[in-house]
Amino acid sequence: MENLDILITNGTILTMDPDGRVIENGSIAVQGDQIAAVGTSKDFQDVHVSRLIDARGGLIMPGLINTHTHAAMTCFRGLADDLPLMTWLNDHIFPAESKLDAHMVYSGTLLACAEMIRSGITCFCDMYLFEGAVADAAKTAAMRAVVGEVLYDFPSPNYGPIEAGFAYTEALIETWRGDPLITIAVEPHSPYLCSAELLKQAAAVSQKHGAPLVIHVSETQSEVQKSMAEKGRTPVGYLSDLGVLLPNLLACHCVALRDDDIFLLKKFDVKVAHNPESNMKLASGVAPVPDMIKEGVCVGLGTDGCASNNNLDILSEMDTAAKLHKVNLLDPTVMGAESVVHMATIQGARALGLEGITGSLETGKKADIIVIDMDKPHLVPMYSPYSHIVYAVKADDVATSIINGRVVMEDCRLLTLDIEAVMSDVNRISEKIRER
Amino acid sequence: MENLDILITNGTILTMDPDGRVIENGSIAVQGDQIAAVGTSKDFQDVHVSRLIDARGGLIMPGLINTHTHAAMTCFRGLADDLPLMTWLNDHIFPAESKLDAHMVYSGTLLACAEMIRSGITCFCDMYLFEGAVADAAKTAAMRAVVGEVLYDFPSPNYGPIEAGFAYTEALIETWRGDPLITIAVEPHSPYLCSAELLKQAAAVSQKHGAPLVIHVSETQSEVQKSMAEKGRTPVGYLSDLGVLLPNLLACHCVALRDDDIFLLKKFDVKVAHNPESNMKLASGVAPVPDMIKEGVCVGLGTDGCASNNNLDILSEMDTAAKLHKVNLLDPTVMGAESVVHMATIQGARALGLEGITGSLETGKKADIIVIDMDKPHLVPMYSPYSHIVYAVKADDVATSIINGRVVMEDCRLLTLDIEAVMSDVNRISEKIRER
Numbered sequence: 001m002e003n004l005d006i007l008i009t010n011g012t013i014l015t016m017d018p019d020g021r022v023i024e025n026g027s028i029a030v031q032g033d034q035i036a037a038v039g040t041s042k043d044f045q046d047v048h049v050s051r052l053i054d055a056r057g058g059l060i061m062p063g064l065i066n067t068h069t070h071a072a073m074t075c076f077r078g079l080a081d082d083l084p085l086m087t088w089l090n091d092h093i094f095p096a097e098s099k100l101d102a103h104m105v106y107s108g109t110l111l112a113c114a115e116m117i118r119s120g121i122t123c124f125c126d127m128y129l130f131e132g133a134v135a136d137a138a139k140t141a142a143m144r145a146v147v148g149e150v151l152y153d154f155p156s157p158n159y160g161p162i163e164a165g166f167a168y169t170e171a172l173i174e175t176w177r178g179d180p181l182i183t184i185a186v187e188p189h190s191p192y193l194c195s196a197e198l199l200k201q202a203a204a205v206s207q208k209h210g211a212p213l214v215i216h217v218s219e220t221q222s223e224v225q226k227s228m229a230e231k232g233r234t235p236v237g238y239l240s241d242l243g244v245l246l247p248n249l250l251a252c253h254c255v256a257l258r259d260d261d262i263f264l265l266k267k268f269d270v271k272v273a274h275n276p277e278s279n280m281k282l283a284s285g286v287a288p289v290p291d292m293i294k295e296g297v298c299v300g301l302g303t304d305g306c307a308s309n310n311n312l313d314i315l316s317e318m319d320t321a322a323k324l325h326k327v328n329l330l331d332p333t334v335m336g337a338e339s340v341v342h343m344a345t346i347q348g349a350r351a352l353g354l355e356g357i358t359g360s361l362e363t364g365k366k367a368d369i370i371v372i373d374m375d376k377p378h379l380v381p382m383y384s385p386y387s388h389i390v391y392a393v394k395a396d397d398v399a400t401s402i403i404n405g406r407v408v409m410e411d412c413r414l415l416t417l418d419i420e421a422v423m424s425d426v427n428r429i430s431e432k433i434r435e436r
Numbered sequence: 437m438e439n440l441d442i443l444i445t446n447g448t449i450l451t452m453d454p455d456g457r458v459i460e461n462g463s464i465a466v467q468g469d470q471i472a473a474v475g476t477s478k479d480f481q482d483v484h485v486s487r488l489i490d491a492r493g494g495l496i497m498p499g500l501i502n503t504h505t506h507a508a509m510t511c512f513r514g515l516a517d518d519l520p521l522m523t524w525l526n527d528h529i530f531p532a533e534s535k536l537d538a539h540m541v542y543s544g545t546l547l548a549c550a551e552m553i554r555s556g557i558t559c560f561c562d563m564y565l566f567e568g569a570v571a572d573a574a575k576t577a578a579m580r581a582v583v584g585e586v587l588y589d590f591p592s593p594n595y596g597p598i599e600a601g602f603a604y605t606e607a608l609i610e611t612w613r614g615d616p617l618i619t620i621a622v623e624p625h626s627p628y629l630c631s632a633e634l635l636k637q638a639a640a641v642s643q644k645h646g647a648p649l650v651i652h653v654s655e656t657q658s659e660v661q662k663s664m665a666e667k668g669r670t671p672v673g674y675l676s677d678l679g680v681l682l683p684n685l686l687a688c689h690c691v692a693l694r695d696d697d698i699f700l701l702k703k704f705d706v707k708v709a710h711n712p713e714s715n716m717k718l719a720s721g722v723a724p725v726p727d728m729i730k731e732g733v734c735v736g737l738g739t740d741g742c743a744s745n746n747n748l749d750i751l752s753e754m755d756t757a758a759k760l761h762k763v764n765l766l767d768p769t770v771m772g773a774e775s776v777v778h779m780a781t782i783q784g785a786r787a788l789g790l791e792g793i794t795g796s797l798e799t800g801k802k803a804d805i806i807v808i809d810m811d812k813p814h815l816v817p818m819y820s821p822y823s824h825i826v827y828a829v830k831a832d833d834v835a836t837s838i839i840n841g842r843v844v845m846e847d848c849r850l851l852t853l854d855i856e857a858v859m860s861d862v863n864r865i866s867e868k869i870r871e872r
Contacts, residue, residue, distance in 0.1 A: 074816070078823035082758075082772035114813040221766075280759035281827075283768040310827035311814050320756070322518075323716035324763075330657075332719040336518035377550040378747050378831070380510070380859045381866030387514035391717075391746035395814070396832035423816045430817030 004049045005405065006030035008371060009041050011055025012385055016062050016345045016360040020338075022385065028060060030367040033180065033405035038361050051407070053400055055371045059385055059393075061341075062360050063122025063144075063368035063401060064314045065348030068214075068252045068273035068302030070128045071137075072100070072108030074115070075429050076307040085220075085282055093307060096433050097129070100157055106133040107425040112312055113141035114419050118412070119313040119395035122368040122403045125250065125273070125302070125352055127187045127214055129158045132172055135182045142408050142416045144368060146212055146352050147172075148187030151202060153195050162198060166205060173209050180366075180404055183354070185212040185250075191235045192223055196242055203244045212248050212353050215239075218261065219253035220284045236261035245270050250351055252302065254292070255285040262288065262295050271298045271351035274343065276321045278304030290325050290334045300351035301343045315398075318344050318390045337390040371400040440485045441841065442466035444807060445477050447491025448821055452498050452781045452796040456774075458821065464496060466803040469616065469841035474797050487843070489836055491807045495821055495829075497777075498796050499558025499580075499804035499839060500750045501784030504650075504688045504709035504738030506564045507573075508536070508544030510551070511865050512743040521656075521718055529743060532869050533565070536593055542569040543861040548748055549577035550855050554848070555749040555831035558804040558839045561686065561709070561738070561788055563623045563650055565594045568608055571618045578844050578852045580804060582648055582788050583608075584623030587638060589631050598634060602641060609645050616802075616840055619790070621648035621686075627671045628659055632678055639680045648684050648789050651675075654697065655689035656720045672697035681706050686787055688738065690728070691721045698724065698731050707734045707787040710779065712757045714740030722764045725757070726771060736787035737779045751834075754780050754826045773826040807836040 006029070013026035015038060027044045029036040037043070080092035105128065116124055123144035126134050131149040138145035149158065149172065151165045159168040173184045186206040188194040194202070199215075206213035218224055218235045227235045236257065239245050245268035252273040254265070265272065274289050292299050301321060303312045318340045325335040349359025357366045372393055374382060379397065382388050401409040408416045442465070449462035451474060463480045465472040473479070516528035541564065552560055559580035562570050567585040574581035585594065585608065587601045595604040609620045622642040624630040630638070635651075642649035654660055654671045663671045672693065675681050681704035688709040690701070701708065710725050728735050737757060739748045754776045761771040785795025793802045808829055810818060815833065818824050837845040844852045 077817060078819045078828060081820070081823045081827065082762075082769055084769060088768070111813055111816060118813065277759060280763040281768065283762040283766050285766065286763060310823065313814070313830075316752070316755075319752075320759075323713060323756075324760075326518075326719040327716040327722060327760075330719050330721065332524070332717065333518055333520060375859070377547055377554065377855055377859060378749070380547060380862050381513060383514045383866070383870070384517070387517045387746065391517065392514060394749075394830060394832065396830065419813055423811070423813060426816050430819070434819070 004029045004031055004036060004047050006051045006053060006402065006407070007044055007047065007049040008053045008055055008060055008369065009044070011058050011060040011371060013038065013361060014059060014061040014341070014385055015362065016342065017362050026060060028361060028369065030402065030405050033366055035361060035363055035365050035367050037363055053371065056373065056375060058374045058399065059372040059389065061370060061372070062345045062358065063370050063403060064120045064344045065300060065352065065359060066116060066121045066124040066303055066312065066314050067250065067300035067348050067351045068275055068304055069112070069124055069126055069312060070305030071112035071124065071126050071134060072105040072128055073305035073307045074111045075104060075108040075426060075433060077310050079307060079433065098157065099432060100129055102130040102133040104429050105130040106137050107422065107429060109134045109137035110141060110417060110422045111426045113137060113143050114414055114417050114422060115312045117141065117143065117401050117409050117414060118398060119315055120370045120398040120401065121314050122370065122401060123352070123354065123358055125214060129156060135172065135176055139182060140416065142181065142403055142406050144181050144358065144403055146183045146185050148185035148214055150187055150189050151198060152189040152193040153198060166201065170205065173211060183212065185214050187214040190216040191227065191238055199239070199242050199244050203246060206248055212250060213246060214250045215252065217251040217254055218256045221256045224256040234258060234261055236264050240264050240268070248353060253279065253284070253287065255279050255287045257288055262292055262297065265292065265297050266295045271300065273302040273351060274299050274321065275302045275304040276324050277317055278308040280324065282308050286324060286328045290329065293339065298347055298350045299343055300348035313395045314344055315393055315395055322390050337386040340390045341386055367402050367405040369402045370398055372397050373399040440465045440467055440472060440483050442487045442489060442838065442843070443480055443483065443485040444489045444491055444496055444805065445480070447494050447496040447807060449474065449797060450495060450497040450777070450821055451798065452778065453798050462496060464797060464805065466838065466841050469802055471797060471799055471801050471803050473799055489807065492809065492811060494810045494835065495808040495825065497806055497808070498781045498794065499806050499837060500556045500780045501736060501788065501795060502552060502557045502560040502739055502748065502750050503686065503736035503784050503787045504711055504740055505548070505560055505562055505748060506741030507548035507560065507562050507570060508541040508564055509741030509743045510547045511540060511544040511862060511869060513746050515743060515869065534593065535868060536565055538566040538569040540865050541566040542573050543858065543865060545570045545573035546577060546853060546858045547862045549573060549579050550850055550853050550858060551748045553577065553579065553837050553845050553850060554834060555751055556806045556834040556837065557750050558806065558837060559788070559790065559794055561650065565592060571608065571612055575618060576852065578617065578839055578842050580617050580794065580839055582619045582621050584621035584650055586623055586625050587634060588625040588629040589634055602637065606641065609647060619648065621650050623650040626652040627663065627674055635675065635678050635680050639682060642684055643682070648686060649682060650686045650688065653687040653690055654692045657692045660692040670694060670697055672700050676700050676704070684789060689715065689720070689723065691715050691723045693724055698728055698733065701728065701733045702731045707736065709738040709787060710735050710757065711738045711740040712760050713753055714744040716760065718744050722760060726761050726765065729775065734783055734786045735779055736784035749831045750780055751829055751831055758826050773820070773822040776826045777822055803838050803841040805838045806834055808833050809835040
């Protein structure tokens with residue numbers, strides 16, 4: 001450890017490791033793509049360092065993990081709000097999406113990556129159309145990503161019929177096999193847009209390739225009511241019957257759950273993505289997250305697409321998650337700050353099957369690290385780092401971000417993207433969308 | 437209008453005037469402390485201007501109004517969270533407050549002013565101890581403020597017995613009479629900490645001086661239950677019986693209301709301060725704001741103190757308000773973006789009795805104006821300015837702020853405060869608080 005690539009010094013380290021270590025006056029060393037050591041500043045006095053990053057008394061913590069988004073929906077940010085769900089979808093979002101192409105998805109995802117890096121996200125899980133372009137954009141931005149083409153039983157603007165959707169997915173898996181940043185997932189949209197055959201095939205393909213399986217489940221009460229009426233089962237119960245509840249399944253939303261649904265999620269070690277701001281804005285309801293966590297279900301945090309949010313700011317999502325469950329249960333002790341930070345870091349990594357390489361600051365893990373500048377009026381004074389991260393820190397306070405050992409943002413400057421060009425490109429795309 | 441003090445050009449103006457005008461490529465002229473004219477850029481081609489502010493395509497709108505806070509609680513930001521209400525108050529907040537003095541309140545309020553200006557707030561309404569120091573701090577920061585000493589029936593660390601509290605309040609009223617920025621209010625804490633005599637005297641003093649009257653009302657269900665058990669009336673009904681429901685009364689929180697309470701608020705033209713994030717974090721409940729607005733009650737928005745939030749960011753509060761009521765009523769059409777912007781601007785001004793001088797951009801009103809930089813990744817593209825302000829704009833996007841014709845922030849630099857000194861001072865105060 002005599003020659004280090006990067007040394008971050010002079011910060012409070014929230015390791016999020018199994019012991020929950022918080023290290024005052026900490027330093028963390030990066031060699032290649034890995035965390036080489038985590039310690040105090042005096043542990044690194046005699047080392048040679050290629051790049052020294054001074055945290056200036058700020059917080060050093062694992063990069064945040066966005067377990068559910070549709071990144072390219074940046075193109076539709078604020079296109080339509082405050083409408084009934086079906087009006088919003090049928091009159092605004094679906095017509096806009098019918099104009100999508102791979103270039104728009106690429107540009108929209110680059111913009112999403114810029115916004116996500118700026119809010120401390122180092123890894124995201126995406127479901128959308130033209131996901132080959134999403135993988136390319138994430139790679140360009142140098143972000144860690146789990147991406148998968150959305151699969152359903154009607155013709156897709158990208159791949160056409162569903163058989164081609166599976167072929168497209170398996171081709172992506174081959175293309176990106178072994179990539180250090182990109183993981184391809186199999187992503188059937190939902191139990192209500194996918195046949196039983198599609199769902200079973202998706203599960204089989206995911207298991208064949210050891211790929212994550214991602215789906216929307218029980219996002220609204222009406223989805224559950226429809227499922228009960230048509231199938232006599234809740235969406236979770238129905239997936240259980242099909243044998244699709246698997247440890248590599250990430251179930252997004254899980255708002256309208258019954259106690260026996262939670263039991264099934266736990267029994268089969270299914271992971272959950274919680275998207276509080278989207279669930280609020282679309283008036284879907286409040287997911288029973290404190291109950292799920294109590295039962296031992298792994299829950300990560302997500303922003304959802306930014307047509308229903310309208311941003312990709314996981315720090316804001318953390319604040320909202322902490323407060324929403326308190327008011328929903330009329331209990332200020334639920335969803336404490338530390339448990340919310342867990343959701344956004346190590347539990348998020350576990351939700352994506354990536355807990356071996358990211359989600360905490362431990363020697364040997366990949367170097368996905370952010371530095372938060374705490375020298376701001378709205379962060380003074382500081383009594384507790386966990387409290388500040390959840391209730392006070394904002395996206396603009398994230399100063400530096402390292403992903404897989406590469407510095408992608410330093411002093412709030414994005415190093416992997418030409419942000420002016422990306423913004424111009426998405427502005428041009430929005431002109432086309434406006435013309436509809 | 438040949439020589440202007442300030443001209444802001446090249447922005448989209450949200451006037452929030454009675455016609456709801458939105459002016460593309462707008463300009464706004466400031467002469468002395470007033471708005472001299474509002475128009476398009478071509479209306480101001482031949483004028484001489486002392487200070488030209490280029491909005492660079494951003495948004496120009498009225499300064500935001502924080503109708504309820506305890507500014508100096510910045511000193512306790514994140515001191516204790518996620519606790520039962522009585523543990524939080526009795527074991528953490530009250531012991532910390534017992535150490536307060538005028539210097540701490542002054543410093544804490546300066547820090548609050550810095551944070552508020554940075555999030556676009558130009559006017560706030562405060563209730564706390566040592567409010568003379570709050571008025572001094574607001575004046576130093578050059579913010580518009582309604583301030584009033586909290587009055588209750590036990591000895592105050594500031595004024596001692598309640599008679600001295602009224603004397604202190606009336607002395608403040610005399611000191612600040614005619615001040616262009618500071619308005620002194622009469623502020624009994626709540627129906628549960630104030631006797632009937634205190635409440636009636638407070639109302640009488642407020643009417644004698646034409647001062648605002650500010651009180652906490654029906655913040656929790658348990659407060660209402662206790663009131664019903666002890667007085668046989670809801671807190672609102674009780675205040676009605678006492679003759680304290682007046683048009684100059686600002687009732688803060690109003691979470692636990694019955695339909696007949698809303699009827700009384702409307703009947704007596706009582707104003708309401710809505711504090712969604714504090715109500716969520718303390719698990720108080722959800723105020724029936726859509727119902728109040730439907731009935732014609734004037735509702736402004738507030739942050740509450742930042743021990744229960746933990747910030748003074750009204751933009752975040754706007755986003756939360758829009759989303760919270762949607763999920764609470766399971767209706768995505770309630771609390772639309774435009775109505776939320778009304779709450780944070782002209783309705784907030786009305787709540788404080790200041791609608792004649794602030795809350796909208798109209799010729800002759802005082803110049804309380806903010807400029808929001810829209811050239812940011814998370815604000816691209818823009819389809820609707822109202823949507824963006826509520827769902828996407830963040831505190832750091834506010835670039836420039838003018839209060840009463842004075843530029844208090846330009847390009848995110850605070851011009852009235854030495855922010856490094858203020859932060860150091862509050863950090864020193866936090867050391868004392870930690871020692872308890």
